[in-house]
Amino acid sequence: MRQKIQGNDAFQRINYLYQISKAMASKNTILSSYYGNLVVNIAKKNVLKIHPEVKRQICKKCRSILIENVSTNMKIRNHNKSKRIEWKCNICGERKGLPAEKNKDHRVWVEKEEAVVEIIK
Ligand SMILES: [Zn+2]
Numbered sequence: 001m002r003q004k005i006q007g008n009d010a011f012q013r014i015n016y017l018y019q020i021s022k023a024m025a026s027k028n029t030i031l032s033s034y035y036g037n038l039v040v041n042i043a044k045k046n047v048l049k050i051h052p053e054v055k056r057q058i059c060k061k062c063r064s065i066l067i068e069n070v071s072t073n074m075k076i077r078n079h080n081k082s083k084r085i086e087w088k089c090n091i092c093g094e095r096k097g098l099p100a101e102k103n104k105d106h107r108v109w110v111e112k113e114e115a116v117v118e119i120i121k
Contacts, residue, residue, distance in 0.1 A: 010046035014039050021065045029091045036063035062092035
């Protein structure tokens with residue numbers, strides 16, 4: 001029971017810090033990266049799994065939140081017959097790429113307001 005409460009608490013903190021990090025992305029990239037780091041660290045400490053869509057928004061290298069046209073530029077490229085989404089972190093220059101899934105709007109997650117975390121059982 002006690003652990004469950006702690007999990008919820010961490011969940012709320014992660015959501016809160018994620019919002020700050022996101023808000024800071026256009027104003028202060030150092031702070032954005034700082035809060036992004038806190039999100040990852042709290043999740044690790046509390047054995048929480050950050051939702052994959054949220055995780056994708058955090059730069060692997062500098063842990064800034066990647067917001068389209070603010071801290072990243074996203075491109076959809078045709079790669080042979082399949083499509084690939086590619087983006088680059090404008091803060092540290094780290095590049096990321098993912099195969100695009102058919103019939104899925106990949107822009108949705110970039111605009112998502114909330115960090116959804118799951119508790120690892
Ligand atoms: Zn980065």
